[in-house]
Structures are given as structure tokens and as C-alpha cells.
Amino acid sequence: xxxxKRLVLDVLKPHNPSIIDVAQQLxxxxxxxxxxxxxxxxxxxxxxxxxxxxxxxxxxxLVEETIREVGAVIHSVDNVSAGKELVDELETQD
Amino acid sequence: xxxxKRLVLDVLKPHNPSIIDVAQQLxxxxxxxxxxxxxxxxxxxxxxxxxxxxxxxxxxxLVEETIREVGAVIHSVDNVSAGKELVDELETQD
Amino acid sequence: xxxxKRLVLDVLKPHNPSIIDVAQQLxxxxxxxxxxxxxxxxxxxxxxxxxxxxxxxxxxxLVEETIREVGAVIHSVDNVSAGKELVDELETQD
Amino acid sequence: xxxxKRLVLDVLKPHNPSIIDVAQQLxxxxxxxxxxxxxxxxxxxxxxxxxxxxxxxxxxxLVEETIREVGAVIHSVDNVSAGKELVDELETQD
Amino acid sequence: xxxxKRLVLDVLKPHNPSIIDVAQQLxxxxxxxxxxxxxxxxxxxxxxxxxxxxxxxxxxxLVEETIREVGAVIHSVDNVSAGKELVDELETQD
Amino acid sequence: xxxxKRLVLDVLKPHNPSIIDVAQQLxxxxxxxxxxxxxxxxxxxxxxxxxxxxxxxxxxxLVEETIREVGAVIHSVDNVSAGKELVDELETQD
Amino acid sequence: xxxxKRLVLDVLKPHNPSIIDVAQQLxxxxxxxxxxxxxxxxxxxxxxxxxxxxxxxxxxxLVEETIREVGAVIHSVDNVSAGKELVDELETQD
Numbered sequence: 001x002x003x004x005k006r007l008v009l010d011v012l013k014p015h016n017p018s019i020i021d022v023a024q025q026l027x028x029x030x031x032x033x034x035x036x037x038x039x040x041x042x043x044x045x046x047x048x049x050x051x052x053x054x055x056x057x058x059x060x061x062l063v064e065e066t067i068r069e070v071g072a073v074i075h076s077v078d079n080v081s082a083g084k085e086l087v088d089e090l091e092t093q094d
Numbered sequence: 095x096x097x098x099k100r101l102v103l104d105v106l107k108p109h110n111p112s113i114i115d116v117a118q119q120l121x122x123x124x125x126x127x128x129x130x131x132x133x134x135x136x137x138x139x140x141x142x143x144x145x146x147x148x149x150x151x152x153x154x155x156l157v158e159e160t161i162r163e164v165g166a167v168i169h170s171v172d173n174v175s176a177g178k179e180l181v182d183e184l185e186t187q188d
Numbered sequence: 189x190x191x192x193k194r195l196v197l198d199v200l201k202p203h204n205p206s207i208i209d210v211a212q213q214l215x216x217x218x219x220x221x222x223x224x225x226x227x228x229x230x231x232x233x234x235x236x237x238x239x240x241x242x243x244x245x246x247x248x249x250l251v252e253e254t255i256r257e258v259g260a261v262i263h264s265v266d267n268v269s270a271g272k273e274l275v276d277e278l279e280t281q282d
Numbered sequence: 283x284x285x286x287k288r289l290v291l292d293v294l295k296p297h298n299p300s301i302i303d304v305a306q307q308l309x310x311x312x313x314x315x316x317x318x319x320x321x322x323x324x325x326x327x328x329x330x331x332x333x334x335x336x337x338x339x340x341x342x343x344l345v346e347e348t349i350r351e352v353g354a355v356i357h358s359v360d361n362v363s364a365g366k367e368l369v370d371e372l373e374t375q376d
Numbered sequence: 377x378x379x380x381k382r383l384v385l386d387v388l389k390p391h392n393p394s395i396i397d398v399a400q401q402l403x404x405x406x407x408x409x410x411x412x413x414x415x416x417x418x419x420x421x422x423x424x425x426x427x428x429x430x431x432x433x434x435x436x437x438l439v440e441e442t443i444r445e446v447g448a449v450i451h452s453v454d455n456v457s458a459g460k461e462l463v464d465e466l467e468t469q470d
Numbered sequence: 471x472x473x474x475k476r477l478v479l480d481v482l483k484p485h486n487p488s489i490i491d492v493a494q495q496l497x498x499x500x501x502x503x504x505x506x507x508x509x510x511x512x513x514x515x516x517x518x519x520x521x522x523x524x525x526x527x528x529x530x531x532l533v534e535e536t537i538r539e540v541g542a543v544i545h546s547v548d549n550v551s552a553g554k555e556l557v558d559e560l561e562t563q564d
Numbered sequence: 565x566x567x568x569k570r571l572v573l574d575v576l577k578p579h580n581p582s583i584i585d586v587a588q589q590l591x592x593x594x595x596x597x598x599x600x601x602x603x604x605x606x607x608x609x610x611x612x613x614x615x616x617x618x619x620x621x622x623x624x625x626l627v628e629e630t631i632r633e634v635g636a637v638i639h640s641v642d643n644v645s646a647g648k649e650l651v652d653e654l655e656t657q658d
Contacts, residue, residue: 001193004114005128008278019268020248034193034271036278038468039264052278060114076133079281080196081116083121083128090102090130090146093174094321098302099316132280154302158365170321174302177316184290184334186320186360186508196466205454208380210437215459222381222459226656227452239465266468285505331518342490347562358509365497365504369486372506372522374548374602382609384654391647395644396624403647408568410647412654414562415640428654474584475598498608530584546603550583553591553598560600560616562642 004031004058005086008079009051010040011071014069017050029066031057047076054086095168097151098125099180102173103145104134113143116164121159125151142169148180191219193274196226196267197234197239201260201282207237212259234269236263242274286313286347287341289369290361291333295354301331304352313339319364320325329356379407380434381462384455385427386416389448398446405442407433423468424451429463473501474528474557478549479521480510483542487517492540499536501527516543524556568622569650573615574604577636583613586634588623593620593630612639618650626631 013022016069019037025033032055053063067074081087113131121129126149126155147157161168171183175181201210207225215223222245227237241251255262269275290293295304301319309317314337326371336347363369381412389398395413403411408431417424443450456465481493489507495508501528502525511518523533551557577586583601591599597618605612617627631638645651 001159004118006278007114019265020195020270023268023270024192026368030269034269034273034275036269037268038267038273038277042264050160050280051430052275053274054273056125064213072223076136077113079130079132079278080117081130082114082117083126084099085148086128087130087146087148089132090145090173092102098306101302134281170324171301172319173320174305174320175316176305177314178300179316179336181316181318181336182289182335183320183332184361186290186332187510194466198467206457207453208383211456211458212380220459222457222461222463224457224463224465225453226455226465228657230452238465238468240463242461242463267466289490344548349487349522358512359489361506361508363504363506364490364493366526367504369504369506369522369524370475371508371520372549374478374520375604382654384656395615395641395647396571399644400568400644410645410646410649410651412643412645412651414643414653416563426656428651430649430651455654459639474588477584506582518603524604546606549584549600549602550587551598551600553585553596555598557616557618559599559602559614560570560643562572562614 002010004060004080004082005054006062006081007053007058007063007077009053010075011049011051011067011072011079012046012075013047013049017070022072025066025070026051026053026063029059029062031055031059047094082092092093097150097178098154098174098176099148099150100175101147101152101154101157101171103147104169104172105143105145105161105166106140106169107143107164108140111164116166120145120147120159120162122158123153123188125149125153191243191244191272192270193242193246194265195241195246195251195265197241198263198266199237199239199255199260200234200263201237201258202234205258210260213254213258214239214241214251217247217250217253219243219247220240284339285366286364287336288344288360288363289340289342289345289370291318291335292357292360293326293331293333293349293354295331296328296354299352304328304354305354307348308335311341311344313337313341314369316340332339379432379460380436380456380458381430381432382437382442382457383429383434383436383453386451386454387425387427387443388415388422388451389425390422390432393446398448401446402427402429402439405435405438407435423449439465473526473554474530474550474552475524475526476551477523477528477533477547479529480522480545480548481519481521481537481542482516482545483519486515487540492550493544495536496521496523496533499529499532501525501529511527567620567625567648568644568646569620571617571624571627571641572623572658573617574615574637574639574642575615575631575632576609576610577613577634578641581634584618585614589634590615590617590627593621593623595623603606
């Protein structure tokens with residue numbers, strides 16, 4: 001399999017643990033160099049967050065497992081970059 | 095023939111395999127350095143995705159075959175860059 | 189735990205001490221290289237500010253404590269970057 | 283005559299050959315370093331595409347001839363850069 | 377105290393002295409490397425200006441004093457950067 | 471006189487010669503390093519084009535003469551940069 | 565006095581001399597490295613132009629005098645940068 005360089009996830013999580021804890025837990029996983037989490041929506045019990053994960057060889061199963069362990073669930077994988085080179089989506093006239 | 099440096103495809107695919115699997119399968123093909131896939135629309139059975147492929151010498155037939163093998167179909171080739179140099183579309187007053 | 193590289197906080201504070209004082213107090217904390225504070229809203233007694241904190245290894249508890257000491261309260265942590273590399277949120281079609 | 287460094291063409295073409303074939307055919311012409319083709323409009327029989335051509339010394343007659351050979355027609359030349367240096371249009375308050 | 381690297385002030389000033397004079401007077405203060413002043417609003421007697429001050433170690437009291445001496449008043453401090461590194465506000469989905 | 475580094479002209483020209491020919495003719499004039507021409511409006515007999523000319527020491531009279539020789543007329547000089555350094559217009563709150 | 569690094573002027577001028585002449589006259593003044601002039605509005609007798617002047621040590625009185633000599637008048641000084649470093653206005657949420 002080729003290397004996953006970057007993933008963008010839409011995730012529904014409880015308020016606890018905080019996005020700080022989740023970011024720190026994800027960013028120490030093998031193959032991950034850094035994690036960004038931003039709040040998209042806040043409800044009474046839960047919050048929708050957007051997680052951007054970068055690395056040299058991201059292990060998606062490990063990511064999914066870590067997210068499940070904090071009581072959160074992945075709504076969708078919105079963007080993925082794989083291969084030797086980190087490729088961005090080309091802006092085109094959709 | 096000259097080298098294909100970058101392709102942007104509009105593709106309709108079933109939910110499985112995931113865009114992660116498809117990105118990994120495409121990104122190991124000869125002449126491809128990296129692949130980006132982003133979700134554009136999600137329906138009950140299928141999802142429309144935008145695939146940006148970069149490489150030194152992309153083999154379109156191989157790409158088409160790989161996409162067909164995962165049960166997906168190419169709606170359109172929206173943008174192509176060919177030649178020695180990777181040229182972007184010049185923004186002009188359309 | 190991995191290193192917090194950047195935090196964005198939404199904070200409600202009294203007019204005094206000023207954002208200059210708060211920025212100076214935060215920016216001398218261990219693991220912090222710089223702080224930006226911008227005014228988002230001003231009310232009679234309080235003001236809502238956005239605090240962007242960058243560093244090599246930010247200690248969130250220390251930040252929270254410092255903010256409480258100046259009589260302010262953290263409304264929310266809006267964005268966090270953790271890991272070896274400072275990763276930004278990838279703009280996607282939300 | 284001075285060197286044509288870049289051309290932007292508005293072209294009406296039949297669905298076949300594809301923009302991949304046309305890009306590859308144009309990009310091997312003398313004086314051309316790379317070609318970008320993007321789809322602007324699709325009709326039942328034809329499609330309107332925008333072709334951006336870059337090179338050190340583009341031969342417009344050769345380009346025109348190649349485009350005619352694939353059954354396409356140049357609607358207009360929308361932008362041209364000529365000379366020793368590749369100059370972009372300066373954004374001004376039109 | 378840590379170093380103030382940049383300040384943005386909203387200031388109400390009389391027409392005289394001009395923003396040229398005020399910029400020159402501020403920019404020679406210790407710890408200041410440069411000053412930008414732009415006109416935001418002009419009234420019969422006064423004008424509202426935005427002052428961006430950069431330096432290695434800005435002395436806010438000295439700035440305030442200089443502004444008062446030219447007959448102007450600081451409406452608000454809109455943005456501040458402090459610390460070893462000049463940090464910008466992170467654009468987030470407010 | 472100091473050197474003209476860049477000119478932006480609004481020009482009304484007949485359809486022939488093409489903007490390719492005009493760009494090539496202008497770009498070989500002394501003191502000019504490159505020329506960009508983009509189509510702004512097309513009428514039955516004429517077209518309005520925007521010409522961006524860059525060089526080390528542009529001779530405006532020579533430019534005007536060349537434009538007149540192709541049967542075109544300069545509507546206006548919309549932007550000019552002169553001096554040792556090529557200076558752009560500073561975006562301000564007009 | 566500290567050095568003026570950049571000035572933006574709103575100027576009302578007669579059609580003659582042209583903005584080319586005015587740019588050339590200003591750009592040879594001591595302490596000025598380059599001048600940009602763009603047309604903002606054109607009336608029957610006059611035109612409103614925006615003049616961006618950059619240099620190491622601009623002499624405003626000399627600029628004002630030169631502008632008066634060509635029959636033009638400075639409406640306002642819209643932006644000024646002074647000091648050792650050329651500082652831009654920081655975009656903030658006005």
C-alpha cells in the first residue's frame with residue numbers, strides 16, 4: 001500500500017476529552033507528524049470538529065481506533081492525499 | 095506522446111472501497127507521485143469525488159482501469175496538464 | 189504527551205488588565221514563543237478577545253491559570269495544533 | 283519576431299479526441315514546454331475548453347493547425363504574453 | 377515583561393499635525409522599527425486613523441505619551457503581538 | 471527623465487492584426503522586456519484590449535507610434551510605474 | 565526626523581501633463597526609488613489619481629512642490645510608512 005500523507009476527517013465527539021487531549025493523543029501515533037483540530041459546531045452534549053492529520057505514513061485504522069477510544073465517531077473522510085508526494089486538490093470551476 | 099503531469103477527474107463511486115483505499119491504489123501506479131481525493135457529494139448508494147492526480151508520466155488507461163476495478167466510473171476529465179512543464183490554467187476574465 | 193504548537197482561544201475578559209498586559213504575561217510562560225490578541229467585541233464591562241498562542245510546547249494548564257488570574261475566562265478552544273510539525277487546517281468544501 | 287511565451291485560447295472541440303489527447307499533441311510541438319486544458323462547457327456534441335500554452339517560443343500557426351486537425355476551432359485568443367520576459371496582466375480597477 | 381512586537385491602535389486625531397508628522401515622531405521612539413498610519417475616517421475637525429507599530433520592544437507608555445502630545449487620543453488597542461516571535465492572528469471560522 | 475518600468479494601457483484596436491501580432495511588435499521595442507495583452511471587450515469591428523508592458527526603460531512615444539501603426543488608439547494610460555524600482559499600487563481603503 | 569519609506573496620495577490633476585510625466589518627475593526626486601500612479605476617476609477637465617511613492621527617505625515638501633508645479637493638488641495623504649523598516653497596515657476586523 002502507498003503512504004497516506006494527509007487526512008481530513010469530520011468527527012462528532014463528546015465535549016470531553018477536549019480537542020487538546022484528542023490532538024495530543026493522535027499526534028503521537030506512528031507515522032503522524034502533526035494534527036490540527038478546529039471546532040465546527042457545538043451542541044449541548046457533543047461538538048463537530050474537523051481534524052487535519054499530516055504524516056509520512058498515516059495508519060488510518062490506528063487513527064480510527066484512537067478516535068473511537070475517546071468516545072468520538074468519524075462522520076466522514078472528506079479529503080485524502082496518498083503517494084510519495086503530498087498533492088493538494090486543484091481548484092477547478094466545479 | 096508527451097507526459098501527462100496532472101489530471102483532475104470527476105468520478106462517481108460506491109461508498110466502498112473508501113476514498114482512502116482508492117487514493118492508495120491509484121498512487122502506486124507507475125508514473126504517479128501523488129493523489130488527492132475530496133468528497134463533493136454523498137448520496138445513499140454512491141458519492142461524487144474529485145480526484146487530482148500528479149506524476150511525471152501518468153498513464154490514463156491504467157488510471158481508468160484502476161477506477162473501473164473499484165466499481166467507479168469517470169464522469170469527466172475536468173483538467174489536464176501535459177508536457178515537460180506542469181502548466182496551470184491562467185485565470186482570465188471568462 | 190505530544191507538544192502543543194499552537195492554540196486559538198475565545199476569551200471573555202474585563203477591560204483591565206489590557207490586552208497588552210495579558211499578551212505580555214502569557215508570552216513569558218514556558219514553551220510559548222509568541223502571543224497575538226485581537227479584540228472581537230467590546231461591551232460595557234467586558235470584551236471578547238481572540239488569543240492565538242504559538243510555541244514549541246505550550247502548557248495549557250499554565251495558560252488557563254494565567255488567564256483566570258487576570259479575571260478572564262476561556263469561552264472555548266477553537267483551534268489546536270499538536271505534534272512535531274505545526275499543521276494548519278486544510279480548507280475544504282464544508 | 284519576438285517570442286510568444288504564453289497563449290490562452292478559447293476553443294470549441296468535439297468530444298473526441300479527449301482533452302488528454304489534445305493536450306499531449308499540443309505539448310510536443312516545438313517551442314512549447316507545457317499545456318493546460320480545462321473544460322468550461324459541455325454540450326451534446328461539443329465542448330468549450332480553455333487552453334493555456336506555455337513555452338519559450340510558441341509557433342501560433344503550428345498550434346492553430348494542430349487544433350484544426352483534431353476537428354476543433356479557436357473561438358478567440360484571450361490572452362498573450364510575448365517578449366524576453368513572461369509578463370502577467372496587471373490587475374487594475376477596470 | 378516580554379517584548380511587544382507589534383501594536384494596532386485606533387486613534388482619533390486633529391488634522392494637524394499630519395499623519396506624516398505623527399508617523400515620523402512615533403517611528404523614532406526606542407524599540408520601534410517602523411510605523412504605518414492609514415486614514416479610516418475624516419470629519420470636519422478630526423480624523424480617525426489606524427496605526428500599526430512594529431518593533432523589537434515597543435514601549436506602550438511612550439507611544440501613548442507621544443500620541444497625547446500631538447493632541448490625539450487612543451480609542452482602542454485592536455491587536456497586539458508579544459513575545460520572542462511575532463505571531464499573527466490565526467484566521468478561524470468565527 | 472527617469473525610467474518607465476511598467477505601463478498599463480486601455481486600447482481600442484481593429485480585429486486585425488491580432489493581439490499576438492501586436493504583442494510581438496511591441497515586445498521587440500527597445501527598453502521593453504515583455505508584453506501582456508488581454509481581450510476586455512469584442513465588438514463587430516473592434517476590440518478593447520488591456521496592454522501591460524514591462525521593461526527597464528520603456529519609450530512611451532515609440533509605444534504610441536507602434537500602436538497607431540497597427541490602426542489602434544490608446545484610450546487611456548491606466549497605470550504607470552517609474553523610477554529605479556518597480557513599485558506597485560498600495561491597496562488602500564478607497 | 566525619521567525616514568519616510570512610503571506615501572500614498574490622493575491627487576486631483578489636470579489631464580496634462582500625463583501620469584507618465586508626473587511619475588517620471590516624482591521618481592527622480594532625492595530619496596525616492598519608485599513611483600506608481602493609477603487613474604481612479606476621469607472628469608472632463610481633471611482626473612483623480614492615486615500615487616504610491618516608495619523610497620529610502622522621501623521628502624514630502626519636495627513631493628508636494630513637484631505636484632503643485634504640474635498644476636495638481638493633494639486631496640489627502642491616505643497612508644504613510646515611516647521608520648527604519650517599511651511597515652504595512654495590519655488587516656484587522658475594522
